[in-house]
Amino acid sequence: MNNFLFVAAENDAIPNCKAGGMGDVVRDVPREISKRGDKVHVVVPSYSRLHKNGVFKASLEFQLRGQSYEAELYEVVPKKILPNITHYAIHHPEITEGGIAHIYHDDPTEPFFNDFIKFMIFNTAVAQAIKIEAFGPLDIVHMHDWHSSAILFLKTYHPNYTELKKMRYVYSIHNLAIQGIRPFYDNYASVHNWFPEINLDHKALMDPRYQDCINLMAVGIRLADAVHTVSPSYKEDVLLPSRKPEFIGGESLEVDLQKADNEGRLFGILNASNYGNIRKAEKGFLYRNTVKALFRWLQDESKKYKADFLAHTGEKVMEYVGNRPKFIVSSVARLTEQKFYFFKRSPEALELMLTRLESIGGIFMLLGTGDPDYEEHFRKMSYKYKNFIFTNGQSEDLIDSIYLETDLYFMPSLFEPCGISQMLAMRNGNPCLVHHTGGLKDTVHHMKTGFVFDGDTYDEKIDNMVRSFDEALTIWEHDQPKWKKIKANAKKARFTWEKSLDEYYRSLYLL
Template sequence: MNNFLFVAAENDALANCKAGGMGDVVRDVPRQISERGDKVHVVVPSYSRLHHNGLFKTSLNFSLRGLSYTAELYEVKPKKEFSNIVHYVLHHPEIEAGDIAHIYHNDPEEPFYTDAIKYFIFCTGVAEAIKKGAFGNLDIIHLHDWHSSLLLFLREYHNSYKNLKSIRTVYSIHNLAIQGIRPFADNYSSLKNWFPEVPIDYKSLMDYRYQDCINLMAVGIRFADAVHTVSPSYKEDVLLPSSPPEFIGGEGLEKDLGKADNEWRLFGILNGCNYKNINQEEKGFIYRNTVKALFRWLQEESKKYKADFLAHTGEKIMDFVDNRPKFIASSVARLTEQKFYFFKRSPEAFVEILEKLKRVDGIFMLLGTGAPEYEELFRQLSYEHKNFVFTNGQSESLIDSIYLESDLYFMPSLFEPCGISQMLAMRNGNPCLVHHTGGLKDTVSHMKTGFSFDGNTYDEKIKSMLKGFDIALDVFSKDKPTWKKIQSAAKRKRFTWKKSVDNYYRDLYGFGNI
């Protein structure tokens, strides 16, 4: 039996411990590993809340900032029990919940200031727990994104954690754009302040653009035994330099990624999708679930500033209860530059899409929260356009209903390491219209399982996006046999975790063919 440790910032196997796709991966991959008879320990920060009702396992004593720190390791109950999987959280008072999904902090003045502190403490605590044998004798440590990469710094340079060198350590990149860059020194949230006893190897740790800083994403790429991007096409993308907005590639780390590739350490393996426990919502309740979500949010103090807008959305939805639209286009995503840059830069293109929908008695439903400027844009567009329903919040049942009842799922991501939304839409037989980039290339085929758009310049991409929307509406309205064929092909497509984890075992974990 192989013994694994997963270290991450998110784990959707636990309630309220997910902000994005990483949480899904950290939930699903251990389940696949456990089905093979191997053992998995999964550890995430407690964020001052997840340890409540947990089972205390051990105290962890270590040194940071020249001071003695004590953290606590708790075993916690997951949403669903699986044999051979044990879930833990690491608690320390300074690892607090942030404003993004009660996980990450948003520090606009000095990015990663608070999060770096949290994950410095978390990773050192995990290193101490490994040293203490809290997870048994480990064969593989699997790290996820920059939040856990500090373990590789500790393995390489910290005298107390040289024992980590004997354990194969794998690093998964979920979002290369978020890199965890912090100063080496002269700042409370700096490497030197937290690890004064560790000599700094500036050349091996520095960010190429900000040479007085450590780049924690780069640390993961430079020091892991195997590096993993979450789709094959995204692997090809990140080996090339970025040229935004036309192309988002290696984001300044293409040299490191190219080196890892030349050393046969870089692998592109497509994420899987969970095909169990789906469609919990019944068809026909999309508007009722919208109203229920709006009513709930109206009771929340934190949503008071949105009360007028929530009431406006409710009125709009009530019109559709009796006069059901003939076509629903939808998007569910965090409102960020990655997901909706095209709409933010070219709102007139989005308005044109709404006009096209109007001609077929269609509506566009968008659900999400995120960057204030994106929320503001979509709220304004909702006031101006009757057939645009912007649900500015989060609701699992409404998300389920949107995936279940949409006719076309729209994913115009500027870049996409893998993407889970298109897989969730396709498993319900919903064709997707996607930007031909990253993992979206690997999952959606134009006119076969959905529709895609692309272009060499920004203007070409916008033209292609509008043309792609026209094609989708034309097929839906005028060629039902082809539409049904695309729907069936989308529904038949299977991106299974079994296939992905077979590749993990062979390429990432180094167990050879199984």
């Protein structure tokens, strides 16, 4: 039996510990490993809340900032108890929750300031837990994004953690654009402040652009035994330099990624979707679940500033309760540049699409929260267009209803490491319209399982996005046999963890 440790900022196997797709992966991959008879431990920060109903397992004592620190390891109860998997949260008062999904901080004036502090404490606590064998003797440590890469820094450079060198380290990149860049010196949230005893190897640790800073994403890429991108096409993308906004590639780390690839350490393996134990939703409750979500948000103190808008959305939705639209287009995502750059830079393109949708009695439902500028942009669009329904919040019941009742799922991501939303939509037999990038290339095929747009220039991409949208609606209007075939193909497509894990074991874990 092999013994694995997963280290991440998110884990959707436990309640209230997810901000994005990483949480799904950290939930699903250990479940597949456990089916193979291997043992998995999954550890996340507590964010001062996740440990509260847990069972105390160990006290973790270590040095930071030249001082003694003590963190606590708790075993926590998952949503679903499965053999061979144990879930943990590490508590320390300075590992605080942020405003993004009660996990990450948004530090616009000094990026990563708060997150650097909490993840340094978390990583050092994990290193100490590995050292004292709190998880037993480990074979594989699998780390996810920059939040966990400091374990590699510690095992490589810290004299107290040389024992960590004996196991294999795998590093997964979920979003290369967020890199965890902080100064080496002269700042509270700097490497030297937290590890004054380490003689810093600047060249091995530094950001290619800001040479007075560490880049923790780069640390993961440079020091791991195996590096993993979450789709084969995203691997090909990140080996090339970015040309924004036409192409998002290696984001200044393409040279490091090329080196890892040349050394046989870089692998692109597609994330998968869950096809069993699906949270059941019933058809016919889309508008009811929208109204329920709106009422709940209206009672939330933190959402009082947008009460007028939530009421406006409720009024729009009520019109469709007894007068159902003929066609529903939907998107569910965090409102960020990655997901909706095309809509914000080219609102006229979205306006053309809404006008075309109106011609067939259709609506566009967008659900999400995120960047305040994007939220404000979509609120303005909602006031302007009757058939654009922007539900500015988060609700699992409503998201389930959207995936179940949409006719066309829209994913115009500027870049997409893998994407889970298109898989969830296809699982329900809903064709997707996507940008030809990253993992979307690997999962949606034009006129077979959905619709795809691309272009060599930004203007071409926008024109082709509008054209592909029109093409999809035209097929629905005038060629139902073809539409039904695309729907059936989408539903039959299978992206299983079993297949992906075969490749994990072969390439990443060498088992």
